[in-house]
Amino acid sequence: MSKVLVIGSGAREHALAQTFLKSPQVDEVLVAPGNDGMQETGLTRLPIDANDIVSLVQAAKDQQVDLTFVGNEDPLILGVVDRFEEAGLKIFGPNAVAAQLEGSKTFAKEILTANEIPTAKAVTVNSRQEAKDAILEFDWPMVFKLDGLALGKGVTIIKDQSSADEYLQSLYQKDPTAKLVIEEFLNGVEFSIFSLVGKDGQVVHAPMAQDHKRRYDHDRGPNTGGMGAYSPLSWLRDSDAVQTVDELVDPMLAAMADRGTPFTGVLYTGVMLTAAGPKVIEFNVRFGDPEAQVVLPQLESDFYQMILDLLAGKRPEANWQTDDVYLGVVLAAPGYPQAPEKGGQVPSAADLSPLTVNYAGAKATDEGLVANGGRVATVIAHAQDTQAAQAAVYDVLDKTYGDLVYRHDIGHWAVDLGKE
Structure with missing residues (x-):
């Protein structure tokens, strides 16, 4: 039997651990550092920070881990894959150079532009004056993106000159x-595709998903790390899905290989479906959160074996369900994302039955689980279509006592587009 290490602490890592535990080959999953909501049989938490690479390598050796899977972006950008591979340890994820696809939006934009991969026009600036000059080349609204990592909160839509002046004054x-990417605003519908990329060009594409980044119903309020997601997307035409892979994902993977920095791991392609076709919004180098929580349960084959095969350069077996919709709603602490309040009561898995729950910022106390961060849990339902999944999840949430907040319209695009 095999042992897996998952690096990270959120609901995404909880979903990854649950998926590995389904493998008949896996009898234990370690999560470093995990959170107090992770209580499945066979799941063990290690009190090691996700960015403490030296300690993670030592723990993998001491625990005789057979495979490590990196959940969040920070350790990837810090070079956790490089260090594990140097130690002769099996790990799935991009090395530090390839991880710059997420670590630097400028890096990604340069490759997109050089290879004529459809994306928004953009320019990178390094001073307030450069920014003031650059915005003259764009129409309103435009998009400001911090170049580095920002936990999903680094994107701001700028609607007019006054808003631009205020933003630039505060930033500089x-x-x-500060390095800032100024980008053309794209109109359309946003969705994501996750491509698990192995050695020698083997790729598994997961079902596509749609995240809801805005804090409040009707896509209002500030950007967050994600307030909910659903998958698959009934409204997405097969031709658009094929075009996304053929014109966005595959060319980026080919470009990375051609420049001597081949990509291995999970490539997250954020897509805007515009009137001119799909265009890249961003790349991430790991599963999205909360998208992972609704995508991973759809895998019907052995996740552990799939990752081993990808690392070995073999064509893996990957069977995904196509009949049901999986829909997840994020429970967050009041005040999220600006000033989340800790200490609120968090529903237990039993309270939320028959739904599935993946915990994030949850802490165990004598009174039960309480909020210990911004996003606290993702609650998932699956049903024959989006409306039925909405009904299932909200029927439970709206009756469950709790101090947490959530959106009430996750999956609305599928319904609004008239496909269900």
Whole structure:
């Protein structure tokens, strides 16, 4: 029997651990550091920070781990894959150079532009004056993106000159040399595709998903790390899905290989379906959260064996369900994302039955689980279509006592587009 290490602490990592535990080959999954909501039989938490690479390598050796899977982006950008491979340990994820696809939006944009992969027009600036000059080349609205990692909160839609002036003054007062990407605003419907990329060009594409980044119903309020997601997407035409892979995903993977920095791991392609076809919004180098929580349960084959095969350069077996919709709603602490309040009561898995729950910022106390972060849990239902999944999840949530907040319209695009 095999042992797997999952690096990270959120609901995404909880979903990954649950998926590995389904494999008949896996008898234990370690999660570092995990959170107090992770209580499945066969799941063990290690009190090691996800960015403590030295300790993670040592733990993998001491625990005789057969495979490590990296959940979140920070350790990838810090080079956790490089260090594990140097130690002769099996790990799934991109090395530090390839991880710059997420670590630097400028890096990704340069490759997109050089290879004529459809994306928004953009320019990178390093000062307030450069920014003021650059915005003259764009129409309103436009998009400002912090170049580095921002936990899903680094994107701001700028609607007019006053908003631009206010944003730039605040940013460059804090950091006079901040790197900012100014980007054309794209109109359309946003969705994501996750491609698990192995050695020698083997790729498994997961079912596509749609995240809901805005904090409040009707896509209002500030961007967050994600307030809910659903998958698969009944409204997405097969031709658009094929075009996304053929014109966005495959060319990026080929470009990375051609420049001597081949990509291995999970490539997250954020897509805007515009009137001119799909265009890249962003790349991430790991599963999205909360998308992972609704995509991973759809896998009907052995996840552990699939990852081993990808690392070995073999064509893996990958069977995904196609009949039901999986829909997840994020429970967050009041005040999220600006100032989340800790200590609120968090429903237990029993309270939320028959739904599935993946925990994130949850802490165990004598009174039960309480909120210990911004996003606290993702609650998942599956049903024959999006409307039925909405009804199933909200029927439970709206009757469950709790101090947490959530959106009430996850999956609305599928319904609004008239496909269900």
